[in-house]
Every structure is written in structure tokens, then in C-alpha cells.
Amino acid sequence: MAVKDQYSLRVVLYDGDGAQPIPASDRFDATTALLEKGFSVTQAKPGQTVSPIGSAPLLLLGRFANTDAPEIAGTVPGSRVVSRNILGVDAAGISALSEAASLELQAARFGEWKPWFPVIDYDRCTNCMQCLSFCLFGVYGVDDAQKIQVQNNDNCKTNCPACSRVCPEAAIMFPKYKAGPINGDVVSNSDLNREKMKIDISALLGGDVYSMLRERSEKAQSRFSKERDADKALKERQKCLVKLAQSGDIPPEVLMSLPSPDEIARRAEEAKAKAAAALAHQTPPA
Amino acid sequence: MAEVPRILYCHCAYAQVVPAEVKTAVLRKLCDAGVAFDAVPDLCEMSARQDPNLQNLVSGGCVKIAACYPRAVKWLFAAAKAPLPPDGAEVLNMRVQTAEEIVTALLNTGLQPNVPQGKVTAEDAPQPVAAT
Ligand code: SF4
Ligand code: SF4
Numbered sequence: 001m002a003v004k005d006q007y008s009l010r011v012v013l014y015d016g017d018g019a020q021p022i023p024a025s026d027r028f029d030a031t032t033a034l035l036e037k038g039f040s041v042t043q044a045k046p047g048q049t050v051s052p053i054g055s056a057p058l059l060l061l062g063r064f065a066n067t068d069a070p071e072i073a074g075t076v077p078g079s080r081v082v083s084r085n086i087l088g089v090d091a092a093g094i095s096a097l098s099e100a101a102s103l104e105l106q107a108a109r110f111g112e113w114k115p116w117f118p119v120i121d122y123d124r125c126t127n128c129m130q131c132l133s134f135c136l137f138g139v140y141g142v143d144d145a146q147k148i149q150v151q152n153n154d155n156c157k158t159n160c161p162a163c164s165r166v167c168p169e170a171a172i173m174f175p176k177y178k179a180g181p182i183n184g185d186v187v188s189n190s191d192l193n194r195e196k197m198k199i200d201i202s203a204l205l206g207g208d209v210y211s212m213l214r215e216r217s218e219k220a221q222s223r224f225s226k227e228r229d230a231d232k233a234l235k236e237r238q239k240c241l242v243k244l245a246q247s248g249d250i251p252p253e254v255l256m257s258l259p260s261p262d263e264i265a266r267r268a269e270e271a272k273a274k275a276a277a278a279l280a281h282q283t284p285p286a
Numbered sequence: 287m288a289e290v291p292r293i294l295y296c297h298c299a300y301a302q303v304v305p306a307e308v309k310t311a312v313l314r315k316l317c318d319a320g321v322a323f324d325a326v327p328d329l330c331e332m333s334a335r336q337d338p339n340l341q342n343l344v345s346g347g348c349v350k351i352a353a354c355y356p357r358a359v360k361w362l363f364a365a366a367k368a369p370l371p372p373d374g375a376e377v378l379n380m381r382v383q384t385a386e387e388i389v390t391a392l393l394n395t396g397l398q399p400n401v402p403q404g405k406v407t408a409e410d411a412p413q414p415v416a417a418t
Contacts (some may be wrong), residue, residue: 184358
């Protein structure tokens with residue numbers, strides 16, 4: 001499973017007191033090489049502020065001609081800090097010694113996964129649970145207060161923004177998506193009304209979850225049982241997935257990796273049950 | 287806020303959504319300017335991994351961030367339990383602004399907080415900071 005809650009390596013390029021200045025073009029080359037390898041870089045200058053160090057594993061790099069690397073202010077006890085002299089070392093060499101330091105300091109390594117996952121805009125989210133009900137891959141869950149949460153980023157299918165289409169509030173973003181509002185651009189009323197934003201989740205689920213919970217009449221019961229019919233729900237879901245695929249929103253490889261119809265039906269039931277349980281803890285809307 | 291804002295640059299390493307020429311030009315100009323700054327490979331991945339470095343990035347006073355849409359950046363930090371200070375963060379958008387505009391705003395010592403507060407629509411969204 002993925003790395004979580006662990007520091008990645010922070011590299012500090014230092015050219016203050018006790019070190020020779022690093023020309024701008026060399027700083028650019030080194031910074032670019034380090035960023036491409038997944039390391040954070042701080043270009044430190046005397047008298048100027050950068051973010052605090054805290055207990056991040058830290059590699060201090062400088063061109064130290066006749067001196068040792070200086071003490072780093074702001075580290076906390078137990079910090080993992082090493083320094084290296086980069087006098088005469090080029091960007092590729094800096095990148096290699098940073099890799100070695102990352103291993104030595106047991107820093108988390110990033111960069112092996114395209115970070116594709118939903119990000120919820122809680123200013124817009126109404127906690128309706130449609131995303132949780134829709135996603136077949138268990139990406140969503142709820143916290144102790146029954147508030148929707150993204151819980152399993154890694155389960156998200158790369159380049160698939162389908163759940164953002166089912167969100168009635170356009171509250172789900174994929175920052176690396178090509179277009180707004182899914183990429184985080186502002187949401188316009190026309191976005192909310194646009195046909196391709198509106199995937200009828202009730203058709204997928206076999207009935208509106210709120211009405212499921214609220215309506216207790218005979219009629220509602222019978223409609224509910226009819227709509228819950230597993231075959232029908234499955235057909236509707238397939239129709240919806242085809243529609244999303246046709247609009248270019250689900251990459252073919254995601255469709256190819258969908259589980260079997262039986263498994264889809266099972267997971268859909270599971271997701272729906274989770275959503276219904278979460279909704280049952282909320283006050284239904286008036 | 288009287289303090290000089292820190293600068294944070296996001297390299298958006300694992301996708302091509304930020305034009306390469308814009309991010310390269312922003313990084314090069316920051317290096318040329320000889321200012322101190324923090325640079326991260328990909329804020330999205332740091333958020334997904336809840337990298338504690340994000341806490342450090344928000345905890346050192348006000349900050350200007352060169353990344354993408356302010357709404358996305360706000361919630362990426364929030365998702366990693368490192369919310370941006372509402373009055374202490376300005377987000378420059380490398381997806382839509384020019385490198386020139388962004389660097390001008392980054393190097394200007396004033397701060398124009400623009401992290402969205404509340405439900406944002408096209409009508410009430412903060413406008414991109416104009417180059418001065
Ligand atoms: S579908 Fe949208 S509004 Fe509903 S819980 Fe999910 S993110 Fe929130
Ligand atoms: S925050 Fe924006 S600029 Fe940074 S990695 Fe994510 S999508 Fe790219």
C-alpha cells in the first residue's frame with residue numbers, strides 16, 4: 001500500500017555564509033533535476049524566509065570550499081539531517097547523491113504513481129453521498145461524523161473523473177483534469193445544468209436514497225422493490241458508463257478493467273448500503 | 287500582514303496540465319532573481335500522501351503559491367490536514383496566467399489573498415492578480 005503520513009526528502013540548496021555562491025543556471029538545473037526525481041527543494045538565502053523545517057528529513061547541499069556545512073537552525077530534536085559538499089558536482093551528480101541521502105534518511109519516495117484522485121470542495125458539498133454510492137472502487141467513505149471523505153486515493157482509476165459527473169453540486173475536483181470546473185476552475189450555473197454533468201444517479205441506484213429512507217408508503221415500497229431489481233440496476237449502470245465513455249470521460253482502459261457484472265452488482269449494493277447507513281445518521285433535508 | 291510572504295512553487299511533475307514552458311519560465315526567473323523559495327515536485331501527490339511537509343509549508347506565515355486553480359489548491363491542502371490561512375495565501379495559476387504575470391506577482395512583496403471562501407461561482411470568484 002501507498003506511503004501515507006510520511007515525510008519525503010527536502011533538499012536545501014544553500015549558498016549563504018561559509019559557502020560559495022551557486023550561479024543561477026546551476027541552481028535551476030539542480031532544482032529541476034531534483035523536482036523531477038520527486039524531492040522538494042528549498043533555495044535558502046541569508047535573511048530571507050522559507051518554510052520551517054520541522055522534523056522533515058533534510059539534505060543540505062552547498063559548495064563548501066574550506067569549511068564544513070553550517071548548523072541548520074530550526075530543526076527539532078531527532079531530526080534526520082545530513083549535508084553534502086557539491087563543489088564541482090553537476091545536476092546529475094546532485095540528483096544521485098540526493099537519492100542516496102533519501103535512502104539513508106529513510107524518507108518516503110514519491111513519484112511512482114500519477115496522483116489522480118478526487119478532491120472534495122467542502123464549500124459546495126452537501127454530503128448527499130451520491131459519490132459514495134456511485135464509486136465501485138471504494139474510494140469514498142465517511143468519517144466518524146458521517147461526513148463524506150476520500151479514503152482510498154490509490155483505488156481511483158487514473159484519468160477517470162466519472163464521480164465528479166454524478167455530484168449534483170460539482171463539488172468533486174480532479175486537479176489534473178483537462179477542463180473546468182472539474183480541474184478546480186470556478187463553477188458556473190451552466191456547469192450545474194449542463195447535460196453531461198447530470199448523470200442520473202437514481203437510475204443507477206434504483207431509487208433516490210433520500211426517498212428510500214423517508215417514504216414508507218405502500219406505493220413507495222413497491223416502487224422501491226421494483227427499482228431495486230438487480231438486473232435493472234445493472235443495465236442502468238452499464239448504460240451510464242457507456243454514456244460517460246462516449247462523452248470521452250471514461251478512458252477505455254478503465255472500462256476494460258471494470259469487474260464482472262456480478263461483481264459490479266455486489267459492489268454497487270455494498271456502496272449503496274454504506275451511503276444509506278451514512279444518510280440514516282443525518283437529518284434528511286426538509 | 288507586514289511580513290514578506292514566502293514563495294512556494296509547484297512543479298506539477300506527474301501530469302502535463304501546467305504548460306511546460308510556463309512552469310520552466312517561472313522556475314528559471316525565480317532562480318535568476320536570487321530569492322529564497324520552496325519548490326515541491328507535485329502538490330497533488332503530497333496531498334494524496336498527506337506528506338507532513340505540507341504542514342511546514344503552511345505554518346511559516348503568509349505564502350504565495352505558483353500552482354493551478356486556487357479552489358483546487360485550497361482543498362488539496364485541506365485534504366492533507368494542512369489548511370491554507372484564509373488571509374495569508376495567494377495562489378497564482380500557471381494553467382492560465384503567463385509566466386511574466388506570475389513572477390511579477392511572486393516577487394512583489396505585497397500579498398493579495400485569493401483563496402476562495404465559501405461557495406464560489408464564476409460571478410464571485412477572485413479574479414487573477416493583474417501584473418503590475
Ligand atoms: S456527490 Fe458531491 S455533494 Fe454529494 S457527497 Fe459527494 S462530493 Fe458531496
Ligand atoms: S496543485 Fe495543481 S499545479 Fe500542483 S501538482 Fe496539483 S494540478 Fe499540478
